[in-house]
Amino acid sequence: MSDHLHSPPAKPLALSELFCSLQGESTWAGLPCVFVRLAGCNLRCRWCDTRHGYDIVMHRTPEQIIELVRQWEPVRLVEITGGEPLLQSGVIDLMNRLLAADYTVLLETNGSLPLDAVPDGVVRICDVKCPGSGEEDSFLDANLEALRPSRDQLKFVLANRDDYLFARRFIQRAPDGLECLFSPVHGLLEPSALADWIVEDRLPVRLQLQLHKLIWGADARGV
Ligand code: SF4
Numbered sequence: 001m002s003d004h005l006h007s008p009p010a011k012p013l014a015l016s017e018l019f020c021s022l023q024g025e026s027t028w029a030g031l032p033c034v035f036v037r038l039a040g041c042n043l044r045c046r047w048c049d050t051r052h053g054y055d056i057v058m059h060r061t062p063e064q065i066i067e068l069v070r071q072w073e074p075v076r077l078v079e080i081t082g083g084e085p086l087l088q089s090g091v092i093d094l095m096n097r098l099l100a101a102d103y104t105v106l107l108e109t110n111g112s113l114p115l116d117a118v119p120d121g122v123v124r125i126c127d128v129k130c131p132g133s134g135e136e137d138s139f140l141d142a143n144l145e146a147l148r149p150s151r152d153q154l155k156f157v158l159a160n161r162d163d164y165l166f167a168r169r170f171i172q173r174a175p176d177g178l179e180c181l182f183s184p185v186h187g188l189l190e191p192s193a194l195a196d197w198i199v200e201d202r203l204p205v206r207l208q209l210q211l212h213k214l215i216w217g218a219d220a221r222g223v
Contacts (some may be wrong), residue, residue: 011090012059014039016052016083019222020072023079024212026125026153027179028106033077034069038091041083043110045133047159047185052221053083062094066101081108092117112138115146124152125181130166132159132185149177159185164197171205180205186218 016039023033039056041048060068069078078098085091086109098105099121107118111127112135118124126143129135147154154174156167164182171180182205184194195207212220 010061010063010093012061013065013088013090013094014056015058015060015065016055017057017222018060018065018068020075021212021222022215023077023106024210025183025208026106026108026155026181027206028077028123029208029211031077032072032075033079033106034072034075036065036069036078036080036094038080038082038085038088040087041110042087042112043084043129043133043135043138045129045135045157047133047157047188049186049218050081050083053081062090062097065094066097069098069103076103077106078103079106079108082110084110084113086113086115086118092119095119095122110135110138111143112140114140115143118146124148125155126152127155127157128167128170130156130158130163132163132188133157136166144173144175147175147178149175150179153179153181155181155183157183157185158194159188161193161197163189164194167205168201168203171203181208182206183208183210186210186213 017037020034023029023031037053041054095105096119105122107122108125128139158164184191191209198207
């Protein structure tokens with residue numbers, strides 16, 4: 001008898017949406033990507049642009065999610081996001097199954113929960129919340145050690161100059177070679193101001209704009 005007949009049925013995950021679009025952020029920006037948005041978040045950032053991610057729209061088992069992801073083949077890039085995806089323990093099983101099915105898996109997390117259980121094959125894109133978000137103290141310091149240079153990414157969303165100075169200080173603690181992404185809050189900080197600060201300071205970070213908002217507008221959903 002095969003092993004899976006002995007394992008308990010996989011627990012359904014609470015989802016807010018699942019769709020295919022272009023990856024709008026990170027060094028993977030511009031590529032077609034399937035987004036699995038898990039429902040619920042433990043933080044409440046002032047400028048949160050995914051409040052719809054707080055609500056449960058459906059429950060699906062990992063097997064059912066993979067079936068849904070397959071409908072967009074040949075796309076092989078999948079981002080698990082939220083809300084905060086690590087709030088649901090079943091997400092680890094989902095990531096393992098996606099890796100086993102040969103998907104490239106990105107995990108976007110808010111940085112407040114441990115990354116220890118995240119499978120090695122997953123690319124971790126980890127936020128550090130800045131003061132303007134109102135969630136400045138949420139970052140779990142141990143997560144800095146769980147981020148791997150040349151593979152994972154540390155992301156800062158900046159609402160103003162104070163956030164920039166906070167992020168500039170913070171990256172001094174990041175491991176050498178870790179990709180750091182600086183992104184302006186849409187409508188609060190002019191990209192040109194952030195670009196000027198980065199160039200002025202010769203800061204070794206990547207400015208990123210939320211590509212999907214530039215293409216489809218700030219309020220578009222499911223893109
Ligand atoms: S962590 Fe993300 S989903 Fe949660 S409140 Fe902040 S921006 Fe919104």
